[in-house]
Amino acid sequence: MPVVEWLHALEQTRISEVVRESAFPYIEGTHVLGLSLSVGMIAWVDLRLVGATMRTRPVSEVYESVQGWMLAGFCLMFVTGALLFVAHATKAYESVFFRAKVAFLLLAGINALIFHWTVNHRTTSWNDAPVPPTAARMAGLTSLVLWLSVIAAGRLFAYDL
Amino acid sequence: MVWSALQPVVNWLGGSALGVWLGQSPTRIAILFVVHLTGLTLLLGGTIVMSLGLAGVGFRSGSSAQLAREIGPWRMAGLALAIISGFLIFTGGALTYFEGQWFRRKMTLLLIAVIFNFSWFRTVTNAPDGRFGPWARRLTAGVSLLLWFGVGVSGRAIAFF
Numbered sequence: 001m002p003v004v005e006w007l008h009a010l011e012q013t014r015i016s017e018v019v020r021e022s023a024f025p026y027i028e029g030t031h032v033l034g035l036s037l038s039v040g041m042i043a044w045v046d047l048r049l050v051g052a053t054m055r056t057r058p059v060s061e062v063y064e065s066v067q068g069w070m071l072a073g074f075c076l077m078f079v080t081g082a083l084l085f086v087a088h089a090t091k092a093y094e095s096v097f098f099r100a101k102v103a104f105l106l107l108a109g110i111n112a113l114i115f116h117w118t119v120n121h122r123t124t125s126w127n128d129a130p131v132p133p134t135a136a137r138m139a140g141l142t143s144l145v146l147w148l149s150v151i152a153a154g155r156l157f158a159y160d161l
Numbered sequence: 162m163v164w165s166a167l168q169p170v171v172n173w174l175g176g177s178a179l180g181v182w183l184g185q186s187p188t189r190i191a192i193l194f195v196v197h198l199t200g201l202t203l204l205l206g207g208t209i210v211m212s213l214g215l216a217g218v219g220f221r222s223g224s225s226a227q228l229a230r231e232i233g234p235w236r237m238a239g240l241a242l243a244i245i246s247g248f249l250i251f252t253g254g255a256l257t258y259f260e261g262q263w264f265r266r267k268m269t270l271l272l273i274a275v276i277f278n279f280s281w282f283r284t285v286t287n288a289p290d291g292r293f294g295p296w297a298r299r300l301t302a303g304v305s306l307l308l309w310f311g312v313g314v315s316g317r318a319i320a321f322f
Contacts, residue, residue: 025321033205033313035198040206047235054231057222065219069209151202152195159191 007089019087028158031080037073039147041066042112046147049140051131058127088161097157101150108146115139164265175255183253190253196246201313203239207232208309212302215286217295225298229286263322267315274308 010016019027047053048062085092092098119136126132132140174180183189214220214228251258258264285293285301293301 025317029314029317029321032198032201032317033310035202036205036209036310036313040202040209043202043206044210044232053235054228056227057220057231061220061222065213065221066210069213148199151198155195155198156191159187 003093004090007093010086010089013086015083016086016089019083024084024087027080027083031077031084034073034076034080035151037069038077039151041070041073042147043144045070046140046143049132049136050144051137055130059124059132060127091161092157095157095160097153097160101153101157104146104149104153108143108150111139111142111146115143164259168259171255171259174252177252179249180252180255183249190250193246193250193253196242197250200239200242200244200246203235204243205239205309205313207236207239208305211236211286212306215298215302217298224290226287226289229283258319261319263315263318267312267319270308270312270315274305274312277305277308 011020044053044066045059045063048055048057048059054062115136126136131137175184183193210220210232211225211229214225214232220228282301282305285298
């Protein structure tokens with residue numbers, strides 16, 4: 001079955017109907033304010049990696065302080081985002097902004113995974129360095145730019161709805 | 162009432178060249194919303210981190226005053242972005258926004274949040290350790306979170322109710 005037909009079927013489901021017709025403001029509101037816990041938390045790790053803030057704190061301390069909130073935030077974003085998608089699946093699929101958002105999300109995820117696999121915050125030699133080495137700063141900057149792009153594409157997509 | 166006293170200013174703003182220019186173009190408003198959300202992310206993310214510091218959750222090295230010095234400028238930059246973009250968004254649809262009850266609630270809460278922030282919240286976060294007990298600090302953190310998230314929630318409500 002082609003994707004568009006499958007998405008049409010998705011929009012016929014009860015859950016899609018409920019989100020579209022009554023729950024949308026609450027789910028969308030949660031998705032927007034969830035920015036504070038997701039991007040709003042990872043941004044501090046990124047800014048620390050760039051060397052722009054909290055230079056006297058170990059990178060591991062910043063990461064561990066926000067980790068739990070950040071993971072909860074990204075789970076919240078994923079669940080509310082999935083529900084919003086189900087409500088307007090076809091429009092989302094056809095929107096260039098939605099496609100850009102998914103692409104930026106994937107890139108941000110890949111950037112985070114590479115960083116996670118190659119660096120162990122606790123044991124790394126630059127954990128206490130006020131300004132981490134170039135590779136780490138690039139990872140932080142890349143993450144900041146990608147998450148800003150996710151926000152921008154997401155907000156512009158909402159204009160298409 | 163205070164609101165009716167502001168009506169002439171709102172009329173002037175909405176009819177000004179800037180107001181007309183912004184109101185003409187959904188694209189201009191969409192870009193301003195991206196800036197608004199970026200500001201929100203920094204402001205609310207920063208509020209969460211400063212509240213965690215006040216409540217003694219995470220960020221173990223250094224005092225809450227030190228954390229406030231590190232996070233504060235970014236958080237204020239977020240507030241500035243949100244206020245400037247918010248003012249411009251308002252200008253692009255001044256008369257309609259001004260009539261909305263959620264807009265008025267949002268502005269009232271924003272005023273309370275700003276006053277609380279620069280009086281009590283600042284006093285407690287900048288106080289030397291031990292000056293305020295753990296419960297006073299937690300309560301301050303909780304009130305701050307409620308106020309700033311209240312601003313966010315009522316902001317989202319403008320779009321829907």
